Amino acid sequence: MNCRHCDSRLEHTFLDLGFAPPSNAYLSEADLRKPELYYPLKIMVCAKCWLVQTEDYAQAEELFSPEYAYFSSTSSSWLAHAKSYAEAMTDRLSLDANSLVIEVASNDGYLLRNFVEAGIPCLGIEPTDSTADAAEALGIPVMRAFFGESVGQQLASGGRQADLIVGNNVYAHVPDINDFTVGLKAALEAGGTVTLEFPHLMRLVEFTQFDTVYHEHFSYLSLYTVCRIFEQAGLRVFDVEQLPTHGGSLRVFGCHHDDPRATADSVPDLIDEEASRGLRTQSMYQDFQARADEVKDGLLSFLLARKQEGKQVIAYGAAAKGNTLLNYAGVKPDLLPLVCDAAPSKQGKFMPGSHIPVLEPGVIRKAKPDIVLVLPWNIADEVADTYSFIREWGGQFATAVPSIKFV
Numbered sequence: 001m002n003c004r005h006c007d008s009r010l011e012h013t014f015l016d017l018g019f020a021p022p023s024n025a026y027l028s029e030a031d032l033r034k035p036e037l038y039y040p041l042k043i044m045v046c047a048k049c050w051l052v053q054t055e056d057y058a059q060a061e062e063l064f065s066p067e068y069a070y071f072s073s074t075s076s077s078w079l080a081h082a083k084s085y086a087e088a089m090t091d092r093l094s095l096d097a098n099s100l101v102i103e104v105a106s107n108d109g110y111l112l113r114n115f116v117e118a119g120i121p122c123l124g125i126e127p128t129d130s131t132a133d134a135a136e137a138l139g140i141p142v143m144r145a146f147f148g149e150s151v152g153q154q155l156a157s158g159g160r161q162a163d164l165i166v167g168n169n170v171y172a173h174v175p176d177i178n179d180f181t182v183g184l185k186a187a188l189e190a191g192g193t194v195t196l197e198f199p200h201l202m203r204l205v206e207f208t209q210f211d212t213v214y215h216e217h218f219s220y221l222s223l224y225t226v227c228r229i230f231e232q233a234g235l236r237v238f239d240v241e242q243l244p245t246h247g248g249s250l251r252v253f254g255c256h257h258d259d260p261r262a263t264a265d266s267v268p269d270l271i272d273e274e275a276s277r278g279l280r281t282q283s284m285y286q287d288f289q290a291r292a293d294e295v296k297d298g299l300l301s302f303l304l305a306r307k308q309e310g311k312q313v314i315a316y317g318a319a320a321k322g323n324t325l326l327n328y329a330g331v332k333p334d335l336l337p338l339v340c341d342a343a344p345s346k347q348g349k350f351m352p353g354s355h356i357p358v359l360e361p362g363v364i365r366k367a368k369p370d371i372v373l374v375l376p377w378n379i380a381d382e383v384a385d386t387y388s389f390i391r392e393w394g395g396q397f398a399t400a401v402p403s404i405k406f407v
């Protein structure tokens with residue numbers, strides 16, 4: 001396999017998690033009597049451009065099952081994040097009724113609704129029907145497509161180049177990152193701004209967030225590599241912010257390469273910091289597997305010890321992260337009998353691979369667990385707040401990555 005950005009031959013493994021089913025392939029009761037498809041889950045690193053990437057065995061159509069689509073608006077903290085972003089950008093770029101904001105992977109309209117309310121024209125691009133329907137119900141125009149160069153050209157030739165193109169948690173999920181970036185260039189108005197948010201590889205490494213690895217997550221991005229991809233497409237990263245979302249994300253600001261705006265010091269400073277943390281050395285990547293194995297072993301020891309003590313542990317959050325962690329650790333219902341999740345689309349289903357049943361959160365009051373293991377650790381505080389009543393019977397919240405910790 002060759003690098004998806006620079007086409008060099010990929011020879012170095014960063015992480016090998018064996019085989020796993022697609023992380024959103026939740027199963028019905030009937031599915032449990034059928035065979036289940038597993039794909040290799042292996043991450044490589046390119047020694048030339050340092051793009052960390054999944055070997056893409058699975059087809060995009062198999063991975064993006066529309067039935068269990070994630071609705072961004074189900075997270076209140078994410079809604080608040082989107083609202084404050086919309087206000088900040090409207091102010092910073094002086095957006096008004098003559099501007100156009102395009103969001104790629106606009107989901108259920110969790111972000112663009114803020115621009116609609118402010119009277120700023122917008123367009124969502126979203127391939128999943130269920131979430132696109134929800135956005136349209138909020139008055140947001142949606143083009144149903146996977147974004148890339150051809151969609152970018154189509155927008156440009158239709159006179160719909162944007163003053164602001166937003167991509168939140170989509171850049172790491174596109175199989176062809178070069179084609180996507182060329183599409184951004186095509187759809188961007190002269191003087192326009194692109195902002196992309198994605199989990200920062202530097203934090204993944206720092207906090208051993210190996211559970212953020214799954215098939216649908218094709219790229220694990222450093223600022224250095226994103227700058228290279230932008231440059232090749234005729235764009236330039238002129239500013240970057242570090243965000244706490246998803247365990248540590250970047251928001252990059254991009255413009256056309258010849259835009260008069262100067263590049264802020266934040267860009268070279270962070271590229272230097274990445275180098276000082278070893279992000280452009282082979283040895284750093286070679287050591288990661290052992291660190292991931294330690295997290296896996298720690299979780300297993302913890303669950304086995306609680307079982308021997310007769311304590312009941314249940315999980316919260318049927319998220320992709322949880323599936324990666326549980327499947328790599330080989331956790332089954334004997335150690336973790338149930339997962340609760342607030343999304344009705346997942347309730348009554350079973351986690352792929354582990355076959356742990358997903359139930360509605362009301363079960364917490366009935367089960368009175370000793371420990372609730374929050375699988376999506378990035379929302380642990382929010383979960384501990386919402387279900388704080390478990391403390392009435394001495395219950396505790398815990399997370400497993402980068403090591404077992406009580407919240």
Ligand SMILES: [Zn+2]
Pocket residue numbers: 003004005006007008046047048049050051
């Ligand atoms: Zn490369």
